[in-house]
Amino acid sequence: MNDEDEKRYRKIIHIDMDAFYASVEQRDFPEYKGKAIAVGGSPEGRGVIATASYEARQYGIHSAMSSKKAIQLCPFLIFVRPRFDAYKEASIHIREIFSRFTDLIQPLSLDEAYLDVTQDKLGIGSALEIAAKIKQLIKEELQLTASAGVSINKFVAKIASDINKPDGLTFIGPSKIESFMEKLHVEKFHGVGKVTAEKMKLRGLHTGADLKKLTEAELVHLFGKSGHFYYKIVRGLDDRKVESNRETKSVGAEDTFSHDLVYEEEMHLELEKIARIVETRINKNQLKARTITLKIKFSDFRTITRSKSFPRAIASYDFIFQAAKNLLATVDMQGQSVRLLGITTSNFGEDTLGNQHEGYQGRLFS
Structure with a gap:
């Protein structure tokens, strides 16, 4: 299968939880139901x-609305303080459900994610059936x-997931994409x-069909670089x-001892071992770090951390070990023994402070 066929026959699911934070609150506190x-x-x-x-x-109440406006629309509205730990816990569980079907998961936030199930782990073959199973397991x-959209690319799948909310499941197949858009x-x-x-709308462009009448050059002239994007999406093209x-x-x-x-x-001997492991891991990922953090858990399970940032990004064992050893020297042990030591590197980037970046990580399906 060539690249063009691969793009055409991708099986993409977009999962979007329904009123996620509010639904968790209504689940956990029955007095909020209904x-x-x-x-x-x-x-x-x-x-x-x-x-x-x-x-x-x-x-008419929606996210990002001011409380004042919301009260005017609904005087008996119940305000609930966010519990992000609860939302995060639910998000982790949801992502674990996703991982039963595919490892190609792209979380966008705590409550939505894309899944590529072109080759699913269970050999189900049907993206629509997988989406239905995921929805069932979450319930x-x-x-x-959750609401799910299924199509051959991310853009169409995301739009599809919003069509029949809440608890929706919408499939837009290749032959239907252009007419749908x-x-x-x-x-x-x-x-x-x-x-x-x-x-x-001021230019008479109300639907996808209206946008489709314009050339790519005309769209770029009207909307800048985004014109390239609009030209593709109105035709259902998303690579x-x-x-x-x-x-x-x-x-x-x-390491816990x-x-x-x-x-x-x-402690120095153990830090040497840990520093070598850290060096291997950051070099494997081709990273350099400016910040070293030492973690210490005492015999009474009290845990502390000590950190230091440096003007130069580093990846060498010698530097990591020496930095951790120096941080250990700043801690007043007060005669306590140590059951765990850890070293963490962060603040990844280049040698100059002006070129730092975050590195790379797996985002939680939020």
């Missing part, structure tokens, strides 16, 4: 809403609902914001792959 609730904001009218339950959305194991209103195009949508690798913020290693360490010399 009620208009907003996560974030305040009954005093301060702050903005992170998300709202579907009961609240019936009154059974987490008592939450032609009927779609411009404000429904992912990547077209409110300002751009209004600009389009982007599902990228499972994300930038990592840290690389490290740690069979007996607690009392003497500094013992």
Whole structure:
């Protein structure tokens, strides 16, 4: 199969949890079920809403709306303080469900992700069937609902997941993509914001069919570089792959000892071993770090960390070990023994401070 065939026959699923934060709150607190609730904001009218339950959305309440406006629309709205640990825990579980079917997972946030199931682990073959199974497992194991869009590329799959919310499942096959995009209103195009949508409408561009009448050059003239993007998406063309690798913020290693360490010399020997492991890991990923963090867990399970940042990015064992040893010297042990030591490198980038980047990591399906 050549590259063009591969693009045409990709099987892409976009999963989007339904009112995720609010749904977790309604699941965990039965008194909120069936009620208009907003996560974030305040009954005093301060702050903005992170998300709202579907009961609240019936009154026109949506994310990023001010609390003051939301109260005007729904005076009996219940405000709930966010519990991000609970959302993160649910997100991890959801991603584990995804991993039963594929390793090609690209999380976009805690509550949505792309999955490439062109070659699924269980040999199911049908992306539509896989999406249905994922939705079922999320409902059974987490008592939450998700909406799914299925198509041959990311752009169309994402739009499809939004069509029949909540608890929706929409498939847009290759033969239906162009006609579907032609009927779609411009404000429904992912990547077209409110300002751009209004600009389009002022020029008589209300649907995909209207955009399709313009040449690529005309779209670029009207909307800048984004014109290239609009020209492709209105034809349902999206070559982007599902990228499972994300930038990592840290690389490290740690060890829990069979007996607690009392003497500094013992700790130095263990730090040497750990530093060599860390060096291997960051060199394998072709990274350099400016920040070294030492982790110490004492016999009473109290844990502390000590960090130091350097003007030069490093990846050598000698530097990592010496930095960790120096950090250890700053700690007042107060006669306590040590059950665990760890070294973490972070703040990845080049040697100059102006060229740093985050590195790469796996993002949580949020």
